[in-house]
Amino acid sequence: xKDGITVLLADDHKVIREGLRxxxxxxxxxxxxxxxVTGREAVLMARQLRPDVVVMDIAxxxxxxIQATKQILSESPKAKxxxxxxxxxxxxxxxxxAMGVLGYLTKQTSAEMLASAIRTVHSGGTSFSPLVAKHxxxxxxxxxxxxxxxxxxxxxxxxxxxxxxxLIAEGxxxxxxxxxxxxxxxxxxxxxxxxxxKLNIHEIAGLTRYAISAGVIxxxxxxxxx
Numbered sequence: 001x002k003d004g005i006t007v008l009l010a011d012d013h014k015v016i017r018e019g020l021r022x023x024x025x026x027x028x029x030x031x032x033x034x035x036x037v038t039g040r041e042a043v044l045m046a047r048q049l050r051p052d053v054v055v056m057d058i059a060x061x062x063x064x065x066i067q068a069t070k071q072i073l074s075e076s077p078k079a080k081x082x083x084x085x086x087x088x089x090x091x092x093x094x095x096x097x098a099m100g101v102l103g104y105l106t107k108q109t110s111a112e113m114l115a116s117a118i119r120t121v122h123s124g125g126t127s128f129s130p131l132v133a134k135h136x137x138x139x140x141x142x143x144x145x146x147x148x149x150x151x152x153x154x155x156x157x158x159x160x161x162x163x164x165x166x167l168i169a170e171g172x173x174x175x176x177x178x179x180x181x182x183x184x185x186x187x188x189x190x191x192x193x194x195x196x197x198k199l200n201i202h203e204i205a206g207l208t209r210y211a212i213s214a215g216v217i218x219x220x221x222x223x224x225x226x
Contacts, residue, residue, distance in 0.1 A: 005122050006033045008051040010042035010068070011084075012061055016107075020055070020084075023111035030118055039063025046072045046079065052122050058085040058092060066095055073100050080121045084114070088131050097205060102171075103127040124171030126208050133212055161198070164191050168204065169211035 007024065009032050011017050021032045033051055036042035039060040046054055054072060058065035069081050082103040083096055093104055102121040105114060106129045117127035157165065160181075167177045174192070178185045196202050201210055 004029045004031045005053060005118060006031055006049075006051045007118060008032075008034050008036065008042065008045055008049060008054045010036040010039070010054060010060060010065065011057040012037050012059070020114075024055075024115060024118065026111070027115040030115060037061075039065060039068035042068045043071045043075075047075055050076070053080045053082055053118050055082050055084050055118070058083065058087050066092065069096060069101060070099055080124075082117055082121050082127070084109070088129065093132055097209075100205065104132045105129045106131060120171070124173065126169065126171070126212075128212070157195075157198070160191065161195050164188070164195060165207060165211055168192065168195075169208045 007030055009017055009020055009024075011020070014037075017035050017037075021035070024030050025032060034045045034049055036045050040063045042054065042056065042060065042065075043063065045051075054069075056065045056069055060068060063071075065083070065085070069083070072079050072081060077100075081096075081101045082105065083101055084105050084107060085092070086107045088104070088106050096104060102124070103117050103126060105117055105127065109117075109129060113127075120127045163181065164177065167180065172180065174185050174188045178188045181188070196207070199207070199210060201207050
């Protein structure tokens, strides 16, 4: 059995990589298995090592972090990528979220939050810095307005639907949800389908953005593992 969460750290500044390594590995359950100094190197290492989580900077030489992330997720759809960047430009956030990135933190993030975010995206949940989460809320509201989709205040969820939405947004899979709610997997699937139809949202990333916008989960979520 693998010992801890394996992480590929991609950043072109040596001092930042060294600092992040010390901070991350101090957590005890996370191990840096490789460091990439260019985007191309990150893609190659991700392909060879298959780390649990890739912590990716955007400003990378040879191949920027956005394109490197695109290639990594294309080659390994199940890969978990966490962006850690000094840049939180809305255009970057939108592109990366559309690709399937599960987390986006700014470099002002504390070591504790970074370690928590790595655990969260590893388990399938999402984690965002407050500034990024605000953009996602604003962006989602604009999309609702443009498509004339009913506003979240006009969509009433039952307590069971709200509970299910939170578990989905926090990264729980159907089997775990069924166990937690003490219902069958088929019932979970039925509830999930009804929830998506009710909200007119048909992908997990969209449900996660909605959950953040509606205040169902915080900007950073962490799934508790027993």
